[in-house]
Amino acid sequence: MTSFAIKCLDCGHTTPYFPSSANCPRCNSMWRQAVYDYDSIAEKLPAQLAKRPFDLWRYRELLPVRNPNMSISMGEGGTPLIRAINLGMMLGCPNIYIKDERQGPTNSFKDRQAAITIAALKEAGITELVAASTGNVAISYSAYAARAGIKLWAFVTSLVPAVKMREIALYGSQVVKVTGSYDQVKKVAEEFANQRNIYLDRGARTITSIEAMKTLAFEICEQLTSILGHKTSNGNGNKKIWNSPDWYIQAVSGGMGPLGFAKGFHEMKLMGLVNDMPALAAIQAEGCAPMVESWKKGLETAIPVVSPRTHIETLATGDPGRTYALLRHEIDESNGVFESVTDEEAFRAMHVIAKMEGISIESAAGVAFAGLFKLIRAGVIQPDDTIVVNCSGHTMPAEQFILGDGWSSEVELSERAREATPQDGLLAALNRIAPDRFPRIIIVDDSAEVRRLIRRILQSQGNFEISEASNGLQAIEMIQKEPPDLIVLDLMMPEMDGFSVLDVLKNEPETAQIPVIVATAKELTTDEKSRLHGQIQSLMQKGDFLNDEFLDEVRSLIR
């Protein structure tokens, strides 16, 4: 049985936990959090962990449920930590890891929150709850409430995509659509709960929710330790401790995730399991970025955004209330940042992550990745930093925003073809999908990894016949034998570098006119730039490959 207490953040008064009592009995504050006996847990927990399944209940001594009831569990938590190798190469930051929260039972990291909160409510004998949601909380609460036999009243804005609303309803909850902003929806939900005396979920002030989110921190440290090995403690002799990232990046709406994550780190520090808190990066959608704007102005309280202007409804909390001050403190302490990105940047990031990593994310998670790109470009995140991005949710309704026309090819078999010789008919139909000859591109780079990456980027965007050369001499031989439509050329190669390849090609009339894109990881000197001037069509730094401009360039050059 877990023992813990609830401590008021304002007056320090400590009480036992009853989910239905929302205020501190001494000062009436609603800002309270769970505290545990860290010393005694630190003694026993690490040895226990080895024997437990990898889900969030492995940390049960640190969760506010007295006797975890596994009958409502769906294996929540314990999501994979995936190294983003292709993305790392493109961005010049090899140590990027994706915490794949899509793999939770309802495909978002809200499953942590719902699993713990519903378990605590069930333990307290509560049978009905009201929650306001930007979509994912309600989906997850709805699923867990179904298992626990608890009735959920889900209040959502009418802007929540219809697929998400139907999913909430599917689990048997009552969906209440409110025409208005999310902040207004929260007020309506509160009014309803008060009138009927039903338990109300209070977002970041819900003790169980913050506690649930801290399991992200525990898991990430355990996983990084098994991938990268232990670290050594700063104090405490040479004690081996858990590994931890340099950065934790998350898309933020109400801010519950990073607050819980930070609490997880404080607890691990108290237990001597880690050294330092990672820098926290909270990313908001530009059309609803009250925390970012207020932080950049140095404000202590956030100025609410009254009418959010973003398609990314999941992140449309216009008034963060006190969460801003709490999160600001954590971000400043950790040398982290608040940053915002546009909807377009988020949609582009979704597309990049899907194409490069095979991971289909929702636009809210796209905001976190777009933030990663921005912070790397700005030099805030350094090339050798270890970064964990919370891939907070799975794509459902946003594909229409990111796929242009021409994303599919149709194969139609004629009646006759189907009857007679199906094989021939099929071949003829397949030939119609694509012309006989695709534009030919040759990639010249000494690194096989980089060639693979450029090939992958090109192939994901169009049909090309691609060949590769691993050095300058081989390239020239191949190009002279059969001139391609385009050359993608690296500059730094052993023996014969890209400059010399260019000199040879430009001297021969047969090859002088072939367009060349130079792709290089090197910072060019003025001298080198002037050597390239007039010789090539375009210069791409390797970190630029993420940009659509690279492909536009390719298309325009081979036309």
Ligand SMILES: *Cc1c(COP(=O)(O)O)cnc(C)c1O
């Ligand atoms: C809720 C949610 C967020 C924002 O989480 P907070 O920590 O509460 O701000 C981000 N991404 C997804 C997919 C979400 O469901």
Ligand SMILES: [Zn+2]
């Ligand atoms: Zn108090």
